[in-house]
Amino acid sequence: MNVIDIDGSQGEGGGQILRSALSLSMCTGKPVQISQIRAKRPKPGLMRQHLVCVHAAQAVSGATVDGAELGSTALRFVPGTTQAGDYSFAIGTAGSCMLVVQTVLPALMQTKAPSTLKLSGGTHNPMAPTWHFIERTFAPLLARMGVTLEGKLLRHGFYPAGGGEVELCIKPTSEGLSPFDLLDRGAHKAAFGECLVPGLSRRIADRELEALGRTLGWAAEQLSVMPSRQNEGPGNALMATLVHEHVTEVFTSFGEKEVTSEKVARLLAKEVSAYMESKAPVGPHLADQLALPMALAVQASGKPGAYVASEMTEHAWSNLDVIRRFLPVKITVSEQADRQAGWLVSFE
Numbered sequence: 001m002n003v004i005d006i007d008g009s010q011g012e013g014g015g016q017i018l019r020s021a022l023s024l025s026m027c028t029g030k031p032v033q034i035s036q037i038r039a040k041r042p043k044p045g046l047m048r049q050h051l052v053c054v055h056a057a058q059a060v061s062g063a064t065v066d067g068a069e070l071g072s073t074a075l076r077f078v079p080g081t082t083q084a085g086d087y088s089f090a091i092g093t094a095g096s097c098m099l100v101v102q103t104v105l106p107a108l109m110q111t112k113a114p115s116t117l118k119l120s121g122g123t124h125n126p127m128a129p130t131w132h133f134i135e136r137t138f139a140p141l142l143a144r145m146g147v148t149l150e151g152k153l154l155r156h157g158f159y160p161a162g163g164g165e166v167e168l169c170i171k172p173t174s175e176g177l178s179p180f181d182l183l184d185r186g187a188h189k190a191a192f193g194e195c196l197v198p199g200l201s202r203r204i205a206d207r208e209l210e211a212l213g214r215t216l217g218w219a220a221e222q223l224s225v226m227p228s229r230q231n232e233g234p235g236n237a238l239m240a241t242l243v244h245e246h247v248t249e250v251f252t253s254f255g256e257k258e259v260t261s262e263k264v265a266r267l268l269a270k271e272v273s274a275y276m277e278s279k280a281p282v283g284p285h286l287a288d289q290l291a292l293p294m295a296l297a298v299q300a301s302g303k304p305g306a307y308v309a310s311e312m313t314e315h316a317w318s319n320l321d322v323i324r325r326f327l328p329v330k331i332t333v334s335e336q337a338d339r340q341a342g343w344l345v346s347f348e
Helices: 015-028 048-061 097-108 131-145 202-216 261-277 284-289 291-301 314-326
Strands: 004-007 032-035 064-066 075-078 086-090 115-121 148-155 164-171 188-196 223-225 237-244 248-254 305-309 331-335 343-347
Touching (some): 004 015, 004 314, 015 075, 015 097, 015 314, 048 075, 048 097, 097 115, 097 131, 131 237, 131 248, 131 284, 131 291, 188 202, 202 223, 202 261, 237 261, 291 314, 314 331
Parallel strands (some): 004 032, 188 223
Antiparallel strands (some): 032 075, 148 164, 188 237, 305 343
C-alpha cells in the first residue's frame, strides 16, 4: 500500500497535523510518513504529550512505528487493525488528556464494540479542547452521528502540575456513522459563566466573574464558582457556555501569572461576543474539531453533511487539507454573502 506523505510544516504547522494524520491512518488503514513535525512551534518535534498520542494510536491499532521518541521531527506509522478495548494512558506531565482522546476517538468509534479510556494529565489546557468542551459541545454532536461518548471527570488537572484524571466510554453505532447538517443554532436556551480556581484565592474567581458579567450583561444568577478540591490546583479557568437548540458552545480563558482577573475576563468576553455577533452555529474551535468525524460519517454513509462556522482558523484549514489526503470526500468551504452568516463547510 502506498504511504501517504504529510508535511508537518504546512499551514499552522503544529500538533494538530500529527494527530489528524494518526487518526486518519488508523481509520483508513493507510500508512503515513510525517516529516517536519511541529516545525512552526518554538520547540519543534514530538514533545511528551505528542509522544503519548503516538503511543496511544499504536496501542489501539497495533501499528508499527518508527521515530517515536522525544524531539523527533519525522515519524512513520503503519497501522494494524483497530481493536476495541480498555485502555489507559498517562501523559506524565500537564499535557492535554483531551488531545489524546481526539487522536484515538475516530478509530475507536468505528469498531464493533465499546471501549473505555482512562487518562491522566491536563484536563483544562490552553490551545486544547477542555473536558467541558468535550462533554457539553462535542459529545452531543457525536450522538447525532450515532456515537455515544460518556465520561467522568475524576480530578482536574492544570499546567504545570497536571494530575488530572478522566474516564471515557465510547459506544460505536451498529447502524454506521450518520452525517447531519448544522446550519443554524436554533432557539437560545441559556448562557452562563463558571470559574475554576483550585489552589487559588476565591477572590480571583469573584473578580473574573464580576468582570465577565459586567462586560456581557449577564446577571449574578448566570455566574458561579465551580466546585473543586484545593489539591487539584493551582489553576484558573474561566468558562462561558452558550446553549442553543441545536448546539452548545463552550469558550474558555485561562489565568496566568501577572495577568489580571479583569484581562482574563475581557479575553473571554471578546471571544463570546464575536460568536454571539455571528449567526453561525459552529464556533472557530468546533469548526476544527467537527471536520474529521463529519468527513468519516459522509464517507461511511455516502450521504452529505455540512455545518456553518463563524470563523475558519488556520488550524481548521490545515485539518481539512490532511483529511483530503486520506479520504475520497469532497470538501468545499465558501464564505456566505452575509459576513455574519459565516462559512459553509460542506462534505459530500
